[in-house]
Amino acid sequence: MDIRVLEGRLVEGPTSEASGVDRRAFGEFVGPRGELASYAFGWTTGADPHVARLSIGIGVGNPGGGTFHAVVFEHEDGHAFSLVDEPFEQVPQGGPDLTADQARAHEDLPFVWWVADHVMERDRRAWWMRHWLLGTRCIQTIEVFERREPVLLIADDGLWQLIGATDADDGSGKIGHLHHAVDEDPTLVDVLDLAPGHRASRTYVGGPWTRHPGGPA
Secondary structure, three states, X not given: OOOEEEEEEEEEEEOOOOOOEEEEEEEEEEOOOOOEEEEEXXXXXXXXXXXXXXXXXXXXXXXXXXXXXXXXXXEOOXXXXXXXXXXXXXXXXXXXXXXXXXXHHXXXXXXXXXXXXXXXXXXXXXXXXXXXXXXXXXXXXXXXHOOOOOOOEEEEOOOEEEEXXXXXXXXXXXXXXXXXXXXXXXXXXXXXXXXXXXXXXXXXXOOOOEEEEOOOO
16 A cells, blocks of 8 residues: 555634634545554745644554644755644644653654655645745745745746746836735645646636646747
8 A cells, every 4th residue: 555645624814913724734644554644734924934843643542542733844955854742733643642752752763754744745735834944945936925826836946936828028027925926816825836847727717737847848
């Protein structure tokens, strides 16, 4: 059986200061031999520094079960995890909340980190969170930036490019953060794992994306 990461619900709400949006994504992990874990991760736009939260639960009802809690942060050109004491979320497969020291001493910690890596790789909401963590920049055509056209072409050519129906050849693009564009159009989440030097196109918002090698057409 292949590894499966099953996306669950996404909960969004305003922060107490109304300065951003608090997002919490939930899901389930099934390993190749039927190993089970459940997870939740979350991030808050407007928060500084950019640090996300992660909970992974295993072994509900079993003596060795527990819920591991960590922060996720930018590290070099990617992300890293660090165990913390403070619980983030309750998840179905989780047992008691573990402190950082208890988690470090747990025999299943390597499995938990393995789950975390697969969640970050396969859950589309985690791609969104990762671009927020890294502060990924993008250039948008003026029509897309002003929301007069939807994104129909997206490319990663060293700098992410978001293009609508109008050609992007007049030098009038606007620089911004990629995660803000996803805030405005969550359907972009499907291509946030686009490989460098590749592009993806669609004919309408909500339509299927087609991926191609090479930069914008």
